[in-house]
Amino acid sequence: MTPADARLRVRYAETDQMGIVYYANYFVWMELGRVEWCRAAGIRYRDMEEQDGILLAVAEAQCRYVQPARYDDEVVVSTTVARAHPRMVIFEYRMTRPGDGALLATGQTKHVFLGKDLNPQRLPAKYHFKFGIVKV
Amino acid sequence: MTPADARLRVRYAETDQMGIVYYANYFVWMELGRVEWCRAAGIRYRDMEEQDGILLAVAEAQCRYVQPARYDDEVVVSTTVARAHPRMVIFEYRMTRPGDGALLATGQTKHVFLGKDLNPQRLPAKYHFKFGIVKV
Amino acid sequence: MTPADARLRVRYAETDQMGIVYYANYFVWMELGRVEWCRAAGIRYRDMEEQDGILLAVAEAQCRYVQPARYDDEVVVSTTVARAHPRMVIFEYRMTRPGDGALLATGQTKHVFLGKDLNPQRLPAKYHFKFGIVKV
Amino acid sequence: MTPADARLRVRYAETDQMGIVYYANYFVWMELGRVEWCRAAGIRYRDMEEQDGILLAVAEAQCRYVQPARYDDEVVVSTTVARAHPRMVIFEYRMTRPGDGALLATGQTKHVFLGKDLNPQRLPAKYHFKFGIVKV
DSSP, rough: OOHHHHHHHHOGGGOOSSSSTTTTTTHHHHHHHHHHHHHHHHHHHHHHHHHSEEEEEEEEEEEOSSSSOOTTOEEEEEEEEEEESSSSSEEEEEHHHHTTTTTEEEEEEEEEEOOSSSOOOOOOOGGGTTTTTOOO | OEEEEEEEEEEEEGBBBTTBOOOHHHHHHHHHHHHHHHHHOOOOHHHHHHHHHOOOEEEEEEEOOOOOOOTTTTEEEEEEEEOOOOEEEEEEEEHHHHHTTEEEEEEEEEEEEEEEOOOOOOOOGGGGTTTTTOOO | OOEEEEEEEOOOGGGGSSSSSOOOOHHHHHHHHHHHHHHTTTOOHHHHHHHHHEEEEEEEEEEOOOOOOOTOOEEEEEEEEEEOSSSSSEEEEEEEEEETTTEEEEEEEEEEEOOSSBOOOOOOOGGGGTTOOOOO | OOEEEEEEEEEEGBBBBEEEHHHHTTHHHHHHHHHHHHHHHHHHHHHHHHHHEEEEEEEEEEEEEOOOOOTTOEEEEEEEEEEOOOOEEEEEEEEEEEETTTEEEEEEEEEEEEEEEEEHHHOOOOGEEEEETTOO
């Protein structure tokens, strides 16, 4: 599957006194990336949560920072699914700045599917194909 | 009632590239202030929400910025209740820096009591005295 | 001058356990609104800060919350300048949800112009017309 | 060296609509952890930045989420230095909830020392011992 691209512009609120984006905010951008990936795959994350009661809880997250993003930069978050099972999914991210083509950061998040009670739950079959799960 | 004091230390994440605290974060500090006020009044906000299903939704918020807070500053948020009814409460805040006695900001938030369905709900009588509501 | 419209989509990070957007985040949205107002007026805020060393420090901020915004809502922040002098500017905001036309919140921020040393500084004349300052 | 413990209480602002702490906020807590580690080692991070012009830029960050933290939980961030060179330092974190002894998360951040121009810079010798760098 081709990566899904989410575009954002760096907010003043996201900078810190180093004059660059505070490191935790890249994880917020990864959230925008995976929501966009879902949208491109025909999944509205909000509906999956509200209608099917499936939550995508984060089990692991990591980021490698290559070049700092700055206020007002346009940033593209390219997201792919590296692996998916009925119990978990791994997203991978590349964050770039189209203005100069710079690679800003790469990241990965691993998620488990939970029910509204926050207990593990298998992803309903109707979502398997969309997540690229062909055989369980 | 005497003001309740919440103490906090400015986080790096709370600064922006101006080298001072980003203005929206003072509203997060007000939250710490009113939670501390509740605690001093014998109300654990978490319990009020979980056990009685009462939410304190913000209807209005304002802040006047006097002197900028900086990274690693210790800040005291002194909170009082300016007015309270069974349907709403108004908190007032003074944010100071004990290090040099500087007044950093003053603020006010007006809240309405809601049920878990986010509809307005009267504050249960057992909380009236704690909020200083003497007669309804 | 007609209002400038900034569009955004509510991030998961912006919600709280009440299931709605945490109140401090509306002030971040106002930031997006005034940056968009500047852009529409031919001012790139980043350049004003970097090249002319002019900072727009917040002196006062207020918000009135009408209806709660929720995760994944599209929100429009319509921004106007209510008043401007060479020493300060007041922005006004209306936040609406185009999906159902709901008014979510209104707000106002008052700013003073500062130099990089965080001392008050008059707005350079070249910006006066853009801010609608006709006579000083 | 023994771990340094930073204590914090979960803010309402840090929760999301899942009813638990939003995952990016654990990285903010790691910041509180390493600042506390520095303090315990006799380093005031603010002074290192202001007086010596040394910035601790994040090169890599990761977190493994074990149990969700909730609003008003008290959380302890225990921080150690796993490795240090004059050019970089690796911090490790264990986040626990003393209330029930639960392990909430573990994490790691790798930092490079930069000058104010954001270019790599060797850590001044006076800090070597404090970071446990015995021989360069």
